[in-house]
Amino acid sequence: MLRKLWVSALILFTIALMAPWLTSAMEQPKVPSSGELPDPATSPSLKAVNGMLSLNDWDFARDGTVQLQGDWLVEWETMGDPNPKVTEHSFGTVKVPSSWGNLPEPRSDYGLATYRLRVLLPEEWRTSDQVRPLAIYMPDVATAYTLWIDGQQVLKVGQAGANKEEMVASNVPRTASFAVNRDWLDITIHISNFVQRKGGLWTTPLLGTADQIARYHQTKLIVDNAQAGILIVMAIFHIALFFWNRKEKSPFFFAMLCLAVAVRTLSSSQMTLIYFFPEFSWEWNTKLEYMSVLAASQFTLLYFLQMNARSVVLPRLSAIFIWFGSFYHLFVLVCPASVFTATMNVLMTYLVLISSYVLAIVIRASLQREDGALFNLIGMSVFFICVLNNVLYYNFIIVSIDMTAIGMLAFLILQSLNVTNRFAKAYNVAEETSAKLVQLNQSLDKQVEDRTHKLEHSHRELKQAYEQLSNIHEERRRLFSDISHELGHPVNSIQGYIRGMIDGVVPQGKTEYLHTVYEKTLYLQRIFQDLIALERLESGQIELEKKQIDPSLFIKELVDSYRWDIEESDIAFQYLEGVPRDEYCAEIDPSRIEQVFCNLLFNAKKFTPGGGTITIHTTIVMEKPKTPYMQVTVQDTGAGISERDLPHLFERFYQVRKGDRQGSGLGLAIVKGIVASHGGHVGVQSAMSEGSRFYFAIPVAFASAYRMRR
Known part of the structure; x- marks a missing residue:
């Protein structure tokens, strides 16, 4: 019973869709019994009669655009004067829209013709001298034409010619605007076709105001692009689905x-x-049009063969359809449009047959109650109706529109419902399974959760302890390695001298050897002292005795106090004071900052040869917004430091070069620690043979702001 109901509903749905087209196909123009042609102004369809269309009562604002249909005047096989001086009785008539091969007295679709129409403008326009803007929309005209309004050329699409060699095919819908300041319009169109199956004005031009025509054309472009865009998005989505599950x-x-x-x-x-x-040619555009129709029919068949594999009838027939379509592709690809467009009826027959075959598969799947078959049946029925519409439309049997994209969109919507239905069923199954699992595991959840929390807590504690032990072990290993490396050389040297004295190799009473041993012990003492200082800095045990001072004045005093120590070694000593006095204040431990200054200064002295220069430079830098730092730079003209050594200079025990007095390798590490304890930072810039530039920066404050706080 249920099956009969939805089959009946489907039949009614099909009849409802077909009714408008059947009505338009069967409708005939009503002619009075006297045999006279009706007055075009009072005709319900407002059609031209004998090359004249009256818009006497037409209001473009109220009634919109007007279709320029009906009987146009025509001159065959000539391109007549766009502004003729002859009467209308010198011309024949032709119905618009129609192709030349579908006229009551059929002609060849190859040839050329001149179409003419006089349009009487609305009565209110004739009583006014106002210039009014009008426009005309020219649809698909087969297959090249030139449009003239009142003897003036306003539009040219392709190149209308007397033969195939002179003609350039193009039938892109276009619009043309023009101004009107008289009672009528004379429209002349030169049309030629030598390249495809149909020729002439087979679609109806539209006349309206410039705004109406522009809006109409833009709307059609937007609709086409929107339809194509939706289809492309759907294609990308389903390609992604395929890559996720290629089976x-x-x-x-x-x-x-x-x-x-x-x-x-x-x-x-x-x-x-x-x-x-x-630049895309009409020929290749037409090939794409035909080949896309073939491809769509083939992929429709392949899709339903995959979806309803159990319901396939006559499997060999599907292979015949696929192979025939493939050969037809090749035929369209290699032949000119004048050849393959002549086989339109073959293509339409193929589409009807393959659509009928797919519909049979879907109907059988519905009868077998396959999942989603009902949605497929409805969608395929709508698509099949659209295919029939296109067959009748392109063969001039009915007046309609191309409904391929519309049918496809309807089919897509139903497929979306199908997919949604499948996901809903899968969700229901998953929900039922989940409910059973919840009931099964309900008694275990709390116990598992408690044990998990305990294990996570224990894991975090063990991880923290392990990381701490690893850090301690690594630090101890590194420290022992550094100490053993640094102490090894002086201890071995001391042992060597003492052993030499015991064995008599070193003469007794030679004080220079004892002096060398003494120097080695002093070096060991410096290492121990520096290690203790560095350890106190890094552990935060050192106490800074900070004072508020003028940083610029403080550095100037340090420069003056150590000037003699530098200049006695024949080294020029310069000071560039870039920080004004009394404008900034700093909270520092003077003795520790002096230690930093001395370390950098005497390192520069140590590696600067006689005749060189050491320059002290102070400046204010803004490391952070509204946070000034005073940067003190010690620059020398020594040999410089290699790029490989620069990143390691402030590490423990790292030494680049040795002068007359060997260092512990901890001085720069101590400098870094002292500056860091003041909230500052250190840095170095150097290159071989260009000297070195060491600097440290400590935070300062504006003296005025400090006085206000106090």
């Missing part, structure tokens, strides 16, 4: 179907490809 091929076929229909949309109707890419 399921139906998303791939569906994505290719969406792409094919998107290409069909862009290459037909408003011909967006040529509109945005004028």
